[in-house]
Amino acid sequence: MQIKLAESYGFCFGVKRAIKIAENTQNASTIGPLIHNNEEINRLRENFNVKTLHDISEAKGVDKAIIRTHGIPKKDLEKLVNSNVEVINATCPYVTKPQEICEKMSQEGYEIVIFGDANHPEVKGVESYAIHGAFVVQSIDELEQIVFKKGKIAVVSQTTRKVSEFLEITSHLITHYKEVRVFNTICNATFENQDAARKLAKEADVVIVIGGKNSSNTKQLHSICKEYCPDSFLVESEKDLDPSWFNGKMLCGVTAGASTPDWIIQKIIEKISEIKV
Structure with a gap:
């Protein structure tokens, strides 16, 4: 393999x-x-x-x-x-940016929409900079439940979200409200890692995604890989590997979240190499 x-x-x-x-x-x-x-x-x-x-x-x-x-x-x-x-x-400076945007836009009278997980520490921090609070959503369904009073909306994203999902949110806002300021605050590394994971999953018949199970960007990578390769698995260490995942596989793809150091990636690759397919 x-x-x-x-x-x-x-x-x-x-x-x-x-x-x-x-x-x-x-x-x-x-x-x-x-x-x-x-x-x-x-x-x-x-x-x-x-x-x-x-x-x-x-x-x-x-x-x-x-x-x-x-x-x-x-x-x-x-x-x-x-x-x-x-x-x-x-x-991270990429996290500081949406904080600054939320503060500035709320000072200028905009209602703030944050695309992300309300329970994630990054989003909690960003939300706290919106002077009059913010609406945190993860879907269009959640967005449709909101009653905007001012009609002036500024929208930012959690830095590690899927670009395609952020586009759905911003497109809905733009087509339903007159004044919408869109700030693409998804970081470059997220773009690059997601694109690379998508490309890899299309050709592999098993994919190992390495990272913390409470890491948003790692979960997004796993979700993307599963779209194209159903046998995609999220692991934190070599102890999580199951030899049965590799039975009959010809190409094992490996990717890792933004919080995953090289030494963990290397240990997992070495362990995969030892598994008899």
Whole structure:
């Protein structure tokens, strides 16, 4: 069985930046998991003494607090900055952008629509910058339940969503409302990884998607791969691999989410190579 890697996969700019910040800021604590990858979080804790706090209520007595790549709500950030804690902001610049857009557009009287998962930490952070709140939706059905009072709408996306689904949301808004400002805040790495995953899944007969099971961008990659290759599986480590997945397969495609380091990808590829097909 041949093993083929996607043309674009793994660590994105924002994650690389956050990891480097954490490694250079030893004996610190992150507000929430720095990235959505438990294996890498464990490595940072064991090798650099970077601990993970659930929220800012646990930051009392902490010397250094690192803001996660997904960002945190605006009020929480302000509280930390005004405390005695040294704050190191590792929020991805691609996440900072929709935060700034929501704040600016709401100041200008626009109602804010965020395409994304309301429970995702990135979306919670972005939403907090909308002065009068925001509508968070994942489908046109949810969008149709909203009563817009001003008729001026600004829409942004969670950075790791599918482009095709964002287009559905924006097309619906544009055809139903007079003034709609669309800001494409899906990051470049998401575009590239999704396109590469789609291309790989079309030719492979089994695909392994590597990443945290709570990672939005990894789940999106898995969803795309399953559209074209039904035997697509999401794994966090080599322990999740099932030898039966590879029975009778000729080409195994491998891709990885933006929070997946190379050392995990390599371990999984080595394990797949050992499996007797």
